[in-house]
Structures are given as C-alpha cells and as structure tokens.
Amino acid sequence: MKEEIHRLNCYVENKPGVLARIVGLISGRGYNIQTLSVGPTEDGTVSRMKIDVVGDDKVIRQIILQLNNQVNVIEVTSRRRA
Amino acid sequence: MKKQTTQQATGAQTLVDSLAKAGTEVLFGYPGGSVLDIFNCLPEAPFQFILGRHEQGCVHMADGYARAKGKPGVCLVTSGPGATNTITGLATAHMDGVPIVCITGQVPMDQIGTDAFQEADMTGICRAVTKHSFLVQSADEIPETVAEAFYIATHGKPGPVVIDIPKNVQRAFTSAQYPERVSLRAYHPESTASSSQMARFAKLVNEAKRPVIYAGGGVIASGAAKDVANLAHRAQIPVATTLMGLGAFDENDPLALRLAGMHGSAAANYAINESDLIIALGVRFSDRVTGKLAAYAKRAKIIHVDCDPASIGKNVPVNLGIVADVKDVLTTVNSRIKSAEHAAWLAKIAEWMKRRPVTYKPMHPNVIMPQAVIEAVDKVTKGRAVIVTDVGQHQMWSAQFFRHNLPRHFLSSGGMGTMGFGIPAAIGAAIARPDHTTVAICGDGGAQMTFEELVVAVEHKLPVTFIVINNACLGMVRQWQELFYGKRYSGSILSVRGRMANERLEQDLKYDYLPDLTKLAEAHGADAYRVIDPAKLDATIRKAINSGRTSFVEVIVEPRANVYPMQPGGQPVEGMIFE
Numbered sequence: 001m002k003e004e005i006h007r008l009n010c011y012v013e014n015k016p017g018v019l020a021r022i023v024g025l026i027s028g029r030g031y032n033i034q035t036l037s038v039g040p041t042e043d044g045t046v047s048r049m050k051i052d053v054v055g056d057d058k059v060i061r062q063i064i065l066q067l068n069n070q071v072n073v074i075e076v077t078s079r080r081r082a
Numbered sequence: 083m084k085k086q087t088t089q090q091a092t093g094a095q096t097l098v099d100s101l102a103k104a105g106t107e108v109l110f111g112y113p114g115g116s117v118l119d120i121f122n123c124l125p126e127a128p129f130q131f132i133l134g135r136h137e138q139g140c141v142h143m144a145d146g147y148a149r150a151k152g153k154p155g156v157c158l159v160t161s162g163p164g165a166t167n168t169i170t171g172l173a174t175a176h177m178d179g180v181p182i183v184c185i186t187g188q189v190p191m192d193q194i195g196t197d198a199f200q201e202a203d204m205t206g207i208c209r210a211v212t213k214h215s216f217l218v219q220s221a222d223e224i225p226e227t228v229a230e231a232f233y234i235a236t237h238g239k240p241g242p243v244v245i246d247i248p249k250n251v252q253r254a255f256t257s258a259q260y261p262e263r264v265s266l267r268a269y270h271p272e273s274t275a276s277s278s279q280m281a282r283f284a285k286l287v288n289e290a291k292r293p294v295i296y297a298g299g300g301v302i303a304s305g306a307a308k309d310v311a312n313l314a315h316r317a318q319i320p321v322a323t324t325l326m327g328l329g330a331f332d333e334n335d336p337l338a339l340r341l342a343g344m345h346g347s348a349a350a351n352y353a354i355n356e357s358d359l360i361i362a363l364g365v366r367f368s369d370r371v372t373g374k375l376a377a378y379a380k381r382a383k384i385i386h387v388d389c390d391p392a393s394i395g396k397n398v399p400v401n402l403g404i405v406a407d408v409k410d411v412l413t414t415v416n417s418r419i420k421s422a423e424h425a426a427w428l429a430k431i432a433e434w435m436k437r438r439p440v441t442y443k444p445m446h447p448n449v450i451m452p453q454a455v456i457e458a459v460d461k462v463t464k465g466r467a468v469i470v471t472d473v474g475q476h477q478m479w480s481a482q483f484f485r486h487n488l489p490r491h492f493l494s495s496g497g498m499g500t501m502g503f504g505i506p507a508a509i510g511a512a513i514a515r516p517d518h519t520t521v522a523i524c525g526d527g528g529a530q531m532t533f534e535e536l537v538v539a540v541e542h543k544l545p546v547t548f549i550v551i552n553n554a555c556l557g558m559v560r561q562w563q564e565l566f567y568g569k570r571y572s573g574s575i576l577s578v579r580g581r582m583a584n585e586r587l588e589q590d591l592k593y594d595y596l597p598d599l600t601k602l603a604e605a606h607g608a609d610a611y612r613v614i615d616p617a618k619l620d621a622t623i624r625k626a627i628n629s630g631r632t633s634f635v636e637v638i639v640e641p642r643a644n645v646y647p648m649q650p651g652g653q654p655v656e657g658m659i660f661e
C-alpha cells in the first residue's frame with residue numbers, strides 16, 4: 001500500500017499527560033510524526049491536536065482506532081495531505 | 083494542607099474507603115515510604131490485605147485473582163522501585179485484557195521532578211503497558227479517580243489502570259465522597275451489533291459448508307461459553323480455541339478441535355486452513371495462532387466479533403467485523419442459525435484427529451515424560467481444578483494435555499509470555515476461588531523468577547499445589563536451539579556446576595539440579611516432594627493435591643522432550659512438525 005502523509009485531527013480532553021500519551025502511542029509503534037501542533041478550542045476543556053503522520057491506509061486506520069481507544073480522546077478525524 | 087473538619091478524612095483513608103466502595107475484597111501489595119499513610123489505614127480496612135514479596139508478584143497475584151474471579155484485581159505498592167517493579171505485571175495484564183487497578187505511591191508534589199529519593203515518573207513509565215493512568219494532584223480527586231479507574235479497567239477491552247498518588251495528597255484532608263455513578267466525557271466503549279450485521283452473521287453461517295468457530299479469551303471475559311456451545315451444537319460447527327480461550331468450549335465435546343496455532347492440534351490448524359467460514363469470537367489473530375499471515379485461512383470468509391475496535395482487521399482482513407460483546411451478539415444470532423449437520427466436514431476433521439493426535443512417546447523407561455505429569459494432574463483433579471501455568475514448554479503441554487472444560491479454569495500469560503507468572507497468579511486464583519482446587523504448573527526456569535511468593539501461600543494456608551516440571555533447562559529455548567540453531571544450547575541449560583562463561587553446549591549433560599527446589603520449597607514452609615520414579619508420579623501428585631495444604635511437587639522429567647506438534651513461527655500450516 002502507498003505511504004502518504006495523513007493529517008490527524010484529534011480533539012482531546014485538556015488534561016496533563018494527554019499529549020505525551022498521544023505522541024507515545026504513535027512513536028512507540030515506529031511511526032514518525034512530521035508536524036504536530038496543539039492548541040485550545042473555544043471550549044477551554046478541550047484541546048485540538050493536528051498531527052501529520054506518514055503511513056499507508058492500514059497503518060493510519062490502526063493508529064486512529066488506537067487513538068479512539070484512549071480514555072482522553074474525544075474524536076479523531078483524518079484526511080490525506082496532498 | 084487543609085485543616086481537618088469533622089466530616090473530613092485523609093486522602094489515604096479516603097482511598098481505602100473508595101476502594102471498598104468500588105467492591106474491593108482483596109488488596110495485594112507491598113509497603114514503602116510513599117504509601118505508609120495508606121498502610122496505616124489497612125488494619126481497619128473492610129477488605130483483606132495480602133502481603134507479597136516482590137511488587138511483580140503482587141501484580142501477578144491481582145492478575146490471577148482477576149482472571150479466576152472475573153472481577154478487577156487490586157494492588158498497592160510504593161513509589162520508585164516499588165512502582166517500576168510492577169511494569170512486567172501490568173504489561174502481562176494489558177496484553178491479556180485483565181482488569182487491574184494498581185495504586186502506586188509517589189513522592190510529595192513539591193518534590194516531583196527533583197530526582198527525589200524513590201522518585202520515578204510512573205505515569206510516564208507505565209503508559210505503554212496500561213490501559214490508562216492517573217496522577218492524583220489533590221485529595222479531593224481520590225474518590226472520583228478510583229471510581230473512574232475501576233470503570234476503565236472493566237469496560238471495553240479490560241485492562242490495567244494505574245493511580246499514582248503523591249504522599250502529600252495521601253496526608254491532605256478532604257470531604258470528597260465516592261460518586262454515585264461514573265461518567266467519562268471521552269470514553270464510551272460500549273458498542274452493539276446492528277441488526278444488519280446480525281442478519282449477515284446468520285446468513286454467512288447458514289450458507290457455510292465448512293465452518294469453524296475460533297474462540298478466544300474474549301468469550302471467557304464476556305461469559306459467553308454457553309452461547310458458543312449453543313452455536314456449535316445448533317449447526318454442528320467444530321470449535322478451535324486460542325490459549326486464552328481454553329475452557330471456553332468443553333474439550334470432551336466431539337466438536338472440540340482444541341488448541342489452534344503454533345502448538346495447536348493438527349485438526350484445529352487443518353480445519354482453519356480448509357474452512358470456508360471462520361467465526362472468530364473474542365480473539366485478536368495473534369501471530370502465535372496465524373503463523374504465516376499471507377497463507378492464513380485463505381479459503382475462508384471471516385466473521386470477527388470483538389469488543390476492541392482496534393483488533394478488527396488489525397492482522398487479518400475480515401468479511402464481517404462486529405465491535406460488540408460476544409455474548410450479546412450470540413444471544414441474538416443463535417436463534418437465527420439453522421440446524422445443520424456438516425457431516426462430510428466433520429468426518430474429514432475426525433480423520434485428521436485420528437491420523438494426527440496430540441500425543442507423545444516415552445523416551446526412556448525410567449524417566450518421567452513431562453506430558454505424563456499433566457495427564458496425572460488431570461486424572462487426579464478429574465479435570466475440575468483451576469490450572470495456573472507459567473510460561474514455556476510446560477505451558478504448552480498444559481494447554482495440550484488437560485481436557486479443558488470450564489471457563490476461568492486455565493490461567494496463563496498468553497500475550498506477554500511472562501515467566502514468573504505461575505506461582506503468584508496461582509496464589510491470587512486460590513484466594514479468588516477458595517471453593518476450587520488450584521494447581522500451579524511451572525517450569526524450573528520460571529519458578530525461580532518468582533519463587534519468593536511461595537511463602538505467601540504458606541502464610542495464608544492456601545491449599546495450592548505447586549508443581550515444577552524440572553528438565554534442568556529452559557525447555558522452550560532449548561527446543562528452538564535444537565530445531566533451528568544447530569543444537570547450540572547457548573544460555574538455556576540450567577544447573578551445571580563448574581560451568582564455563584559463554585558456553586555452547588552441544589551434548590546432553592549430567593545436570594546438577596541446582597538450586598535444590600524441593601529444599602527451597604521446604605525452606606518456605608511448604609510440604610515438598612520430589613518425584614523421579616515414573617511409578618510414583620500419580621500417587622505423589624494425588625497425595626499433594628488431596629492434602630489440602632500448600633504443597634510443592636518437583637518432578638524430574640526427560641530433558642530432551644519437545645512440544646509437538648509445532649507450526650514454526652511465520653510458517654504456513656503445511657510446515658507443521660510432528661516429531
């Protein structure tokens with residue numbers, strides 16, 4: 001399968017340790033994060049993470065499912081980046 | 083620190099109260115500087131406290147308790163080395179989906195990050211081996227955190243949860259109360275099958291000519307063993323199980339294919355290979371089961387039901403993936419399954435069973451075969467004991483030669499393959515199920531990893547029989563070296579007096595059987611027996627098990643015995659080796 005850059009949009013609870021948890025989940029599987037930005041949303045208890053990861057569709061699907069399994073992750077969406 | 087008022091309690095007391103509210107009946111643990119305040123509350127606690135001898139042992143005890151009871155195991159350890167010693171235990175539970183709540187002490191908050199004495203970043207360290215972890219920053223958070231930890235440990239795919247509590251938080255006062263209910267904003271693991279999924283499930287089964295049920299630990303966790311049997315009997319579908327699934331289907335049933343995978347029966351592996359429909363229930367298609375993925379179940383459509391969305395399609399593409407509780411799905415689907423006979427298919431399977439049984443031959447008339455030990459225990463306990471294994475050859479022989487017939491009666495570290503699991507997990511299981519006979523089956527290698535926990539069974543007068551199958555080597559490592567590394571037995575032979583460093587032993591040796599495990603068991607206060615003579619095997623095992631006391635049986639067995647059949651890792655089913 002083709003490796004492409006995927007942009008993951010994660011909405012997470014704004015709590016200590018959540019960023020480390022998300023990043024660790026991705027890096028611990030040997031996938032390199034190309035770009036990462038974290039910022040607040042209008043709801044101060046929710047943060048948004050934009051994560052660019054390279055991988056084929058199967059890998060990205062697995063990462064999204066694992067992210068969704070995290071207790072602090074509210075929602076994950078993804079799209080291919082050109 | 084807040085001043086105490088009449089309704090207030092310390093964080094430590096609040097923790098103990100919260101654990102009780104969460105349903106804790108037994109707490110396994112080991113004290114230390116950062117949890118002294120909690121330990122100070124334990125003499126009045128409304129639950130039993132069991133003192134282990136190493137924090138890894140404490141977690142394995144909680145794990146064995148949880149697997150035997152179907153309720154979360156709870157443990158309590160101190161900060162720093164106490165916390166880091168739990169990691170192997172947590173990883174073991176994480177892989178096998180076992181609910182555990184592990185409380186770790188932490189240095190006071192104003193010392194966190196200062197390299198304080200016995201400080202370790204526990205929430206950081208345990209991240210990859212737990213389902214979730216909390217660092218509690220205020221005593222007010224304790225009741226809610228405990229409630230959430232139990233909820234997370236037991237909902238969705240179960241797993242271990244760590245609560246790290248700094249010492250100053252334990253000493254602070256709070257009036258926080260245990261919540262009536264838990265509501266987590268972002269974690270809603272419950273998922274049910276849609277009616278179209280159920281309809282498709284039934285249709286695939288009703289159309290199948292060569293169906294196989296492939297049942298795993300999820301069936302046991304879900305309490306669905308009866309429903310699996312209903313499905314199997316309704317449409318005469320043979321049932322293969324994973325290591326974690328042993329006991330999910332009665333192996334005395336003619337439809338039982340028994341263990342599938344690397345050391346599974348030929349019938350199970352051949353059936354999966356030739357099947358046109360795999361009904362995978364509560365499994366994750368581990369590499370130990372599938373062998374070469376590209377060649378796995380090539381002729382089959384696959385239905386996969388599991389509570390973990392991430393396990394569906396992870397290793398094997400499936401035709402119908404259902405994220406739901408196995409029992410819930412089968413309760414609905416079973417009524418739509420038409421009765422079938424599958425006579426030709428079952429005849430073919432019976433032929434495989436006859437031609438390739440799981441069996442062994444004695445290698446020397448005066449030397450006990452390790453498989454015979456398992457058969458003896460099965461005979462003495464009439465197949466009703468809770469069997470707890472360690473990891474290695476004896477584990478596979480236990481999987482093969484017991485006639486598993488009840489859920490939660492075969493407890494084994496499947497995913498992580500943790501040597502040292504057996505002794506402490508058996509203690510946890512015996513405490514969880516005092517009405518059952520508990521037998522631990524260990525090897526000499528794994529037994530030495532957590533031998534110190536034996537004294538806990540003696541202290542609490544637990545009627546557990548610990549059996550060590552002693553082949554004076556790390557049998558599974560030795561087997562791989564014999565088969566795949568040109569018989570270069572590097573590092574796998576135990577108990578050789580006067581050994582060389584960096585040895586490469588090519589011949590069978592005279593072993594010294596060091597340490598003397600029988601004497602070691604006696605030193606721990608257990609009734610200890612050593613068996614060398616095949617004629618005395620059954621009687622000794624019967625005496626030990628029927629004594630109702632903590633007993634230890636060391637059986638000296640044939641060191642060259644291997645586990646067969648074997649489908650070597652990454653090989654297709656055609657690569658199975660039988661002797």
